[in-house]
Amino acid sequence: MSFSSALFKTWLYRAGAEPLVEALSDLADSGAVFIVDADSQILFWSKSAEKLFGIGAETALGQPCHTVLHCDGEGDPCNLAELRIIKSQGLNVHLPNGVTLPCYRTARAFFDGNGVFVGALEIVRPQTESQPASAGDHDSFHGILTRDPLMREAIAIIRNVAETEVTVLIRGESGTGKEIVAHALHLESPRHFQPFLAINCAALTPSLLESELFGHVKGAFTGAVRHHIGLFQRANGGTLFLDEVAELPLELQAKLLRVLQERNFIPVGGDAAVSVDVRIIAATHRSLREEVKAGRFREDLMYRLRVVPIYLPPLRDRRQDIGLLLWHLIERHNLQGRRRIDAIAPEAMRLLLDYPWPGNVRELQNVVEYAFAVGRGSEMRLEELPPEFREPFGTAAKLPLAGQTGARSGDEAGLIREALAQGGGNLEQAARYAGMSRATFWRKRRKYGL
Ligand SMILES: Nc1ncnc2c1ncn2[C@@H]1O[C@H](COP(=O)(O)OP(=O)(O)OP(=O)(O)O)[C@@H](O)[C@H]1O
Numbered sequence: 001m002s003f004s005s006a007l008f009k010t011w012l013y014r015a016g017a018e019p020l021v022e023a024l025s026d027l028a029d030s031g032a033v034f035i036v037d038a039d040s041q042i043l044f045w046s047k048s049a050e051k052l053f054g055i056g057a058e059t060a061l062g063q064p065c066h067t068v069l070h071c072d073g074e075g076d077p078c079n080l081a082e083l084r085i086i087k088s089q090g091l092n093v094h095l096p097n098g099v100t101l102p103c104y105r106t107a108r109a110f111f112d113g114n115g116v117f118v119g120a121l122e123i124v125r126p127q128t129e130s131q132p133a134s135a136g137d138h139d140s141f142h143g144i145l146t147r148d149p150l151m152r153e154a155i156a157i158i159r160n161v162a163e164t165e166v167t168v169l170i171r172g173e174s175g176t177g178k179e180i181v182a183h184a185l186h187l188e189s190p191r192h193f194q195p196f197l198a199i200n201c202a203a204l205t206p207s208l209l210e211s212e213l214f215g216h217v218k219g220a221f222t223g224a225v226r227h228h229i230g231l232f233q234r235a236n237g238g239t240l241f242l243d244e245v246a247e248l249p250l251e252l253q254a255k256l257l258r259v260l261q262e263r264n265f266i267p268v269g270g271d272a273a274v275s276v277d278v279r280i281i282a283a284t285h286r287s288l289r290e291e292v293k294a295g296r297f298r299e300d301l302m303y304r305l306r307v308v309p310i311y312l313p314p315l316r317d318r319r320q321d322i323g324l325l326l327w328h329l330i331e332r333h334n335l336q337g338r339r340r341i342d343a344i345a346p347e348a349m350r351l352l353l354d355y356p357w358p359g360n361v362r363e364l365q366n367v368v369e370y371a372f373a374v375g376r377g378s379e380m381r382l383e384e385l386p387p388e389f390r391e392p393f394g395t396a397a398k399l400p401l402a403g404q405t406g407a408r409s410g411d412e413a414g415l416i417r418e419a420l421a422q423g424g425g426n427l428e429q430a431a432r433y434a435g436m437s438r439a440t441f442w443r444k445r446r447k448y449g450l
Pocket residue numbers: 143144145146172173174175176177178179180181243325361362365436437440
């Protein structure tokens with residue numbers, strides 16, 4: 001219950017209710033504020049909602065809330081007329097760009113003088129920002145959590161360059177967060193409610209990659225039965241994230257350079273140039289300088305791409321992030337309600353801290369998932385860690401660091417073979433076993449002919 005003086009009504013009349021709602025929603029900071037009517041139609045959509053969800057007011061206003069935000073989570077998230085007030089309800093919001101954002105939702109229903117439900121005011125916050133654990137000791141930035149000075153530096157760079165149009169090159173091993181960082185940069189930029197699209201240049205054959213990036217016209221090659229709009233056109237106005245850019249074949253490097261310089265390209269089999277306005281963010285686990293020296297990467301393109309380089313350190317070099325991310329991931333699984341972990345056995349924690357994490361944060365996610373799948377009870381125990389934790393880390397430390405140059409090929413091929421055997425035909429499981437993304441795993445298999 002809040003209190004207001006008798007003069008408040010007069011003041012409200014003069015100041016206007018709408019500017020007041022706008023000002024209050026601005027003060028909610030990272031929380032997305034919106035108002036729906038009794039039919040769930042969105043009447044008010046704050047700037048912070050645009051920013052958090054990457055959905056513009058012109059798309060959201062007048063639409064039923066459930067067609068704009070696809071949510072699931074604890075209980076029925078829409079039953080507001082009955083519930084009247086909802087406080088910090090955990091839910092996942094599935095965004096149009098395919099990202100799932102774990103959030104907390106607070107909402108209040110409104111009723112007219114006759115007690116008829118007229119709608120609700122809702123505030124949705126990203127989970128990482130309202131958990132008690134996040135108080136003060138770490139940074140939380142568009143889903144990126146860290147206590148590490150180098151990661152904090154990376155976040156500071158993102159904040160500084162987001163407003164500009166410079167190209168950014170993110171360097172880091174597989175699973176260190178290159179894509180989440182690229183997405184954060186997009187969300188901070190003036191392009192945030194235009195598309196953010198991502199492609200892994202290592203995961204497709206050169207001809208498929210060209211088609212995927214630049215599109216093709218009907219009849220461009222056997223099988224091109226219809227026109228295909230490429231990612232550059234689909235990302236128009238927004239951002240295109242080119243992961244593993246060092247794997248781009250030389251002929252496509254020339255085409256990419258042209259888009260960067262002239263902002264246009266010719267689709268495969270086409271004869272007319274298409275103009276686009278796309279911000280490029282590229283990432284690689286390799287040193288582009290080394291690739292240039294080896295003649296595999298164009299020097300002019302390297303300079304175009306790495307105007308602002310950002311380095312993401314591997315997880316083994318930022319041990320203080322292990323506990324932070326571990327608990328963040330445990331909280332996310334706890335919300336699903338099947339098991340609740342509120343302690344980690346000290347011997348398990350010791351191993352988790354000592355482990356070399358070749359697959360970085362993605363591997364940490366897999367470890368938590370594994371523990372939730374195989375274990376029971378409120379404590380995460382040593383026996384719930386995946387098999388590799390039961391071997392001496394001498395062996396684990398010798399594992400190739402996923403995606404790193406210089407990894408010993410013999411060991412790496414062995415790891416891939418072992419992962420394939422463990423996965424028993426399931427490639428997702430095999431990639432997980434090797435601590436790699438599916439794309440990286442696919443690339444390594446191809447490399448060793450496995
Ligand atoms: N600092 C972080 N805080 C929270 N989640 C993180 C962080 N870093 C990475 N993640 C999560 O870890 C997973 C892997 O991250 P991401 O896909 O961005 O890595 P990547 O470097 O692009 O990997 P790859 O090169 O193999 O594609 C994602 O689910 C991402 O959300």
